[in-house]
Amino acid sequence: MIAPEDDLDRIISVMERAFPPEYGEAWNRRQVADALLLGRCRYGLIGADGGSAVEPGDETAGFFLGRSILDEEELLLFAIAPEYRRQGLGHRLLSRFIDEARANGIKRVFLEMRHGNPAMHLYTAHGFTPVGIRRAYYRTPGGERLDAISQELVLD
Template sequence: MPDFAPPPLDDVDRIMAIMACAFPPEFGEAWNRRQIIDSLLLDTVHYALIAPDGTIAPDRIDCAAGFYLSRSVLDEEELLLFAIAPEWRRRGLGHALLIQFITRTRQSGKKRLFLEMRHNNPAGVLYAAHGFRPIGLRPRYYRTLNGDRIDAITQELVIE
């Protein structure tokens, strides 16, 4: 298996900054820096950043407004993390980034896309608008800081 270079640290910094403000801490969904770096060392993990002006690239963005991180397995792709910083929401950036993700995975020959989200996550509206449908439930999967448990919903998009 070939060795892979670590991701550019400034991209990791951008991802961490977005995650810090975009993921409510009470749900414990954000990854730590080591998890991000380790995942990006795998050739099956992909990411992209979106700038406030809507430019999307895996790198070369000075100011990132959002990102996604995904993993491919055979003919499937799983959206692991997806976030738009709160100050850049409601400007179409989430739609643009999700379209880019779906397009990239379609072009790479993937047949199904998956994601998992906590019940009542507001991003569910975005995912549904792009064709993702619930296919499974993990009861009480997420634990909040106060100990409450929240169901996880698995969603799928079949690419034709």
């Protein structure tokens, strides 16, 4: 899937606002574009009004980026810009990601997140459960090491 340049701009804009730089979780534009070129990747945007079709000039509130292999998919990136959090947009966007995965024949969805990530409640609310830990995977600028938590959602 090749994303239009303005959609890449929207993804990067949200990511820059949403991901704390001290954890190094954000991808750069090239990484996002390359992932989409490799195939089996998809993305979705959500507007400030909750609509999925973001038109030129509309503010983008969030996005997801996923990659599937056979009947499994990994949620690679998921973000809602801070100014749009706590409005239900994260739930709406994650529901859309899961519904599309199910429609595409996906049986299991995986994600990995930093321990202490405030989005944990969102993933738990949608049925994700912890299945593994990568010890000391993330490093903060101060040298602190944080675990990465692998999560799984089994789809019917």
